[in-house]
C-alpha cells in the first residue's frame with residue numbers, strides 16, 4: 001500500500017461530499033467567535049480546516065453524553081444488555097484529540113473490557129488533520145508530546161502550499177482513498193515539503209510550562225499537600241465544565257428511565273463529573289472528596305499521576321479546553337507552573 | 345443510532361428471585377435470593393453485587409452469606425435512599441436484578457492456618473458475616489478465632505440468633521459492646537476500640553479483619569497497631585460510592601485504586617499512604 005498520497009486543496013470540498021455519500025461524516029464547523037464544533041457535514045463548504053479545539057472533543061462520538069446500556073421489561077422480568085452505535089467518519093481530528101481517543105481506548109479496553117465502547121469505536125473511521133502552528137495560548141501539546149502525529153488515525157491530512165499530504169495508516173483508510181478517487185500519488189517534492197514544514201514546526205513548538213514532559217510525573221507524585229490546591233479551592237465553582245470538555249475524562253453516572261407504560265424502560269449512562277460535590281458521597285453522609293480543592297487535585301492527578309502509574313501514559317493531551325472554558329479562569333499551565341515553583 | 349443486543353457485557357443483569365424477606369431491625373431488611381435457573385453466584389467472602397430494580401436504579405450490596413452455602417445467597421439492606429427504600433417494599437416471590445459478584449474479597453487462602461480477629465462495627469457485620477461463617481464452616485482450617493462486635497444500641501444488633509451461636513461456641517472467643525445500653529443489656533458498654541486491649545494475640549500469626557463505618561477505621565487500626573500486629577496483617581473493607589462496579593465510572597476511586605475492582609477489601613499496608621483512603 002502506498003503510504004502517502006496528495007489531494008489538491010480545490011478538491012477538498014468534493015472529497016467531503018463523497019465521504020458523506022459513503023457514510024455519515026462529521027467535521028469541525030465554525031459556531032461563532034473562536035468557537036468550533038464537530039457536526040455532520042454533507043460538503044466541504046462549512047468545514048473549518050483551521051480551527052482551535054472544538055467545544056467538545058470527538059469523545060462525544062466515542063462515549064456519547066448519554067447511552068443506553070440495558071433494556072428491561074418488568075412484566076416479563078427480563079433484562080437485555082444492549083449497545084448503541086453509528087457508522088461514521090470523523091474528518092479533521094487534531095493530534096491532541098487523536099491522543100485523547102487513544103487514552104479512552106486504553107481505559108475502556110482495560111479489563112473488564114467495556115464492550116459498548118470498544119464495539120462502537122471500531123465503527124468510527126478517523127481522519128486526522130495536522131496543526132502546522134499553535135491554535136492559541138491555552139494549548140500545551142508540545143510538553144504533552146502530542147503536537148506531532150502519533151498514530152490513532154486511518155488517514156492523516158497535512159495542509160501544505162496548495163495540496164494536502166495524506167498519510168494512509170490503515171486498510172480502511174486506503175479504502176476511503178480508493179472510493180473517493182480524488183488522490184494522486186505523492187512525489188519526492190511533496191515529501192520534501194512535508195519534511196520542511198515539520199522541521200519549521202519543531203522549532204516553533206516549545207514546552208509550554210516550566211517543566212519538561214518527564215518532570216511532570218515526579219512533580220505530581222509529590223503534589224498531595226501542595227498549596228496550589230488551596231488556591232483552586234478558593235476559585236473553582238464546581239461547575240464541571242472542565243471535565244465535560246476534556247477529551248480524556250470518562251467518568252459516568254448510571255440512571256434508569258421508565259417508559260410511559262410503566263413496564264418497559266432503559267438503563268443509561270451519562271457523563272458525570274468528579275467536580276460535582278456528591279460524586280464521592282456515600283449513604284450515611286460521608287463525602288470522600290468534600291472540598292473543591294480535593295476534587296481539583298483529583299482531576300489533575302487523574303491526568304498526570306494515576307494513569308501514568310497504571311498505563312504509562314499521561315491523560316492530558318494538552319488541548320487546553322479546560323483552561324479555555326473555565327469561568328473561574330483556572331488555567332492548567334499556570335497550575336503546573338505554580339506547582340513547579342512551589343517544588344523548588 | 346443503531347441498537348443491538350450484547351451477549352457479553354459488564355452490564356448484563358441476572359434475575360434474582362427473593363425466597364425470603366424479613367425485617368431484622370427497624371432499618372435493616374434481610375433477603376434470601378436465588379438466581380434464575382439454579383445458577384450459583386460463586387462469590388468470595390467480602391465481595392458485593394449490584395442489586396437492581398428496573399426503573400429505580402442499582403446499588404452495591406455486600407453478600408452477607410458464606411459461599412459454603414449453595415443454591416442461594418443473603419443480603420441485608422439498610423433503607424438509606426431511593427433504591428434501598430424500594431428494596432424494602434419487596435417480599436418473597438418478587439425479583440431483583442443482580443450483577444456481579446464484583447471486587448476483591450477477603451484473602452481466604454492467606455488467612456488459612458492463622459489466628460483471626462474480626463472487628464465489626466455497625467453494618468460492618470453484614471459483609472464480615474460472609475467470612476465469619478466461611479471460617480466457622482471450615483473451622484479446623486483456621487487457628488484461634490476472636491469476634492469483636494460493636495453497635496449503637498442492643499436493638500441495632502443484627503443476626504442476634506446467629507451471634508448467640510457464635511458466643512456459645514467453645515472454639516470462638518466472642519465479645520460485644522454497645523454505645524448505649526438498655527436495662528436488659530448484660531454486655532459491655534463503650535466503643536468497639538475498648539474491646540481490643542483485652543484480646544491476647546500472637547502477632548506472628550494473627551490477622552485482623554476490620555469492617556465498619558468510615559470513622560471507625562482510624563481508631564481501631566491505632567489500637568491494633570498498639571498491639572504490634574504487622575500492617576500487612578490488617579485487612580479492611582472500604583465503602584465508596586459506586587455506579588458501574590467494573591472500574592470505569594470513577595465514582596469509587598480512592599487515589600490510584602478503584603474500590604470496586606482493587607477492593608473493597610484492602611490490606612492496611614497497601615493503602616496507609618493513600619491519602620484518600622482513611
Ligand SMILES: Cc1cc2nc3c(=O)[nH]c(=O)nc-3n(C[C@H](O)[C@H](O)[C@H](O)COP(=O)(O)OP(=O)(O)OC[C@H]3O[C@@H](n4cnc5c(N)ncnc54)[C@H](O)[C@@H]3O)c2cc1C
Nearest residue numbers: 281282283403405406421422424425426427428584585586
Ligand atoms: C462495596 C459496598 C457494599 C455495600 N454493602 C451494603 C450492604 O450490605 N447493605 C446496605 O444496606 N448497604 C450497603 N452499601 C451501601 C449502599 O450501597 C448504599 O446505601 C446505597 O447505594 C444507597 O442507594 P440508594 O439509592 O438507596 O440511595 P440514594 O437515594 O441514591 O442516596 C442516598 C445516599 O447514598 C449515597 N449513594 C448513592 N448511591 C450510592 C452508591 N452507589 N454507593 C454508595 N453510596 C451511594 C448517596 O450519595 C446519598 O448520600 C454498600 C456499599 C458499597 C460501596
Ligand code: SF4
Nearest residue numbers: 236237239240242326
Ligand atoms: S471549569 Fe473551572 S470552575 Fe468549573 S469545575 Fe472546572 S476548574 Fe472548577
Ligand code: SF4
Nearest residue numbers: 246316317319320322
Ligand atoms: S486536562 Fe485540560 S488540557 Fe488536558 S486534555 Fe483535559 S481538557 Fe485538555
Ligand code: FES
Nearest residue numbers: 589592593594604
Ligand atoms: S464503581 Fe465505577 S469505577 Fe468503581
